[in-house]
Amino acid sequence: MTFSERVLHGDEVATIAHTQAYEALARLKDGNRDGAQECLARALSLGSSEGEFWKSISALASRIGEIDMAIEAARRFSRTTPMLLSRYLFYWGELTKAGREDLAVAEIERMESQVREHPAVLHFCGQTAAQLGDFDKARGLYHRALSSGGxxxxxxxxxxxxxxxxxxxxxxxxxxxxxxxxxxxxxxxxxxxxxxxxxxxxxxxxxxxxxxxxxxxxxxxxxxERYERAQMEAFVERLVRDFTPENMAKLKPPQRPHKRAIFVNGLPRSGTTLTEQVLTAHDAVSDGGEVNLLAPALIPTLGQTLEGAFAYQASGEPDPWGRVAATYSRLMDMRFGANTLVVDKTLLHSHQMGFILHALPRCPIVWLRRDAADVALSCFRNYFSSPMTWSWSLADIGHFMRLEDRLFAHWQEHFGEQIMVVQYEEFVANPTATIDRLLVHAGLPPQPGLDQAHLSKRKVRTASMVQVRQPIVTGRIGLSRRYERWMGEFYQTYEGR
Structure with missing residues (x-):
């Protein structure tokens, strides 16, 4: 084969790989998650020398929860020419999202000193240290990054x-x-x-x-970007209107029930990370976090609506909701290892609660509640990495929290026997009693020492990573009173003052 023929063959392969990527997008638009996965697998098997192509494949794979594919595509992106530090950082970021920071750190340690001491790499390593609770090490790395011109x-x-x-x-x-x-x-x-x-x-x-x-x-x-109030109101009204016991009874029961997760729901800063930390300290629970893998499993429902659910159910899949549960479980296996119980505290599962209740009925659900003003202030004071547009204004926070209260009341009224409500203030005032209730609800045997979960060395990636490394205390109750004079817009939209 001549050089020109080899180049032509490579171009043809690259064209086919690109076609598979476009086909994956088309199948996603139709709600065919499994078909999109097959297209991405074919694209990966064909190969391509174009770096940006692999970055796109990684993003698509992440979107459908295929963690291994996303990491492999990111790895290829980092290895294509020109080999740039920004590409390695993207790959290491994908490893981090999947809980595989140790692989990124090991690769960094093998790099030449010029790379290891680059401010962006020092910054990355500082974040990894902070997530593990080694704050002294993190601060040292950040200071080195600053002095290096980061x-x-x-x-x-x-x-x-x-x-x-x-x-x-x-x-x-x-x-x-x-x-x-x-x-x-x-x-x-x-x-x-x-x-x-x-x-x-x-x-x-x-x-x-x-x-x-x-x-x-x-x-x-x-x-x-701004928070769209009318759009969120319409979304919540549709959930309340559609996901009633009568309508949900029309959905086929899953034939293959799974108990793969303990769902911990609640507004950000309401105590969900504390609850996660306590539960993951139990020997029967392997890990947890903001998993974000239920949404990919629900892609066949076309927008997670009841209308989409009925359409998916009528598509010919013999066990549609067992398939959703099995997909969720398989994606969790990729993230956490097979057959382990995990805490899933993905933000705003209140919007997917109907599907959790139906497709995963054996999974315990815990819902955290906390003083509204304390939650509002804490949300406003924190820079969330995901774009939660409602958290960028106290007035919008009040509007959004009022809608979340409506959803809480709806799910509690109709499905309250499946949901354990935990009041944050009661939790921190009497940890032992709340932990005992949590264990009973989750079907876990008693285990001493869970009130010392702050000593755990597991990774914590949320805005609460510092607080959950400290003993359970009541000192954060009522913090909003220090900012009372500036919270008028919140009270106006939340309480109508």
């Missing part, structure tokens, strides 16, 4: 998450000095730096200044 806004943001500025006045002075050079930062970096300043002033007890910077950071995020 992206200051992003590193200061990460540093603020694992620091207490009241105990480190010199750190606060250094950040104020850095703030004089942030004028050219883009909106994403600039907003993170504003949140970092907010945290610093909060630690120092200067709440007016803290609120000013939190608001500035949130305003920068709102410039790119």
């Amino acid at each position: 992206s200051a806004p992003l590193i200061w943001f990460a540093l603020s998450a694992v620091s207490n500025f009241k105990d480190s006045p010199e750190l606060f002075d250094a950040m104020l000095t850095a703030s004089r050079h942030m004028g050219s930062a883009d909106a994403n970096a600039g907003s993170r730096f504003q949140y970092a300043l907010g945290r610093a002033y909060h630690d120092l007890g200067e709440f007016e200044a803290a609120m000013r910077h939190y608001t500035a950071g949130a305003d920068l995020r709102r410039k790119g």
Whole structure:
């Protein structure tokens, strides 16, 4: 075979691989998740030398929950020419999302010192250390990243998450000095730096200044995307209208029930990570987190509507809801290993609760509730990595929380016997009693020491990664009172004051 023939053959293979990617998108549009998976598998088996192609394949695979495919495509992306650090960071990020940071760290350790000491790599390693609760190591890595000329806004943001500025006045002075050079930062970096300043002033007890910077950071995020109130209202009304016991009784029962997860639901900052940490400390529970794998399993329902559910049910699949449960279980196996009980605290499972109740009826459900003002303030003060547009304004937070209360009332009224409600304030005031109730509800045997779950070395990736490393205390109850004078917009939309 001549060189030109080999090149032509390679071009033909690449064309076919691209065709499979487009076909995967078409099948996704029709709700054919399994067909999309097959197309992506064929694209991976064919191969291609184009780096950006593999990045697209990785994103598509992530969208349908195929973690192994997403990682392999990301690995290929990192290995194609030109070999760039940004491509390696993308690959390491995919490993991190799948809980395989150890593979990323091992690869970094094999890199030459110039790569290991690059500020972006130091930043990445700092985040990994912070997730494992090694905050001293994380701070050291962040400081090295700053001194190496890293992206200051992003590193200061990460540093603020694992620091207490009241105990480190010199750190606060250094950040104020850095703030004089942030004028050219883009909106994403600039907003993170504003949140970092907010945290610093909060630690120092200067709440007016803290609120000013939190608001500035949130305003920068709102410039790119805004919360659509009418759209969310219509969505919640449809859930309440459609997912009634009468309508859900028309869905075929699953023939293959699974007990793969303990679902922990609740608004962000309501105590879900604390509950996850306690449950995962039990010997019968292997891990947990914001899993985000139920949505891919529900792709055949075309938008997770009851109408889509009936259409999927009529498609000819002999056991449609057993298939959804089996897909969810298989995706969980990829993420956590086979046949282990896992805590799934994916945000806003309240929007998928009907499908959880029907397709996974053996899975225990725990719903966290907390003082509304404390939740609202904590959501406003935290920079969530996922774009939760409702959290960028106290008024929008009030609107969204009111809708979440409506969903809570709906699911509790009709399916309350399957849902355990945990009040955060009661949990932290009397951990032993709440933990005993959790174990009974989850079908777990008693185990001593779960009230010391903060000593666990497992990875925590949420905004609560620092708090859950501390003993269970009542000190965070009523924190919103410090910001009472600035919370009028929240009370107006949430309570109608």
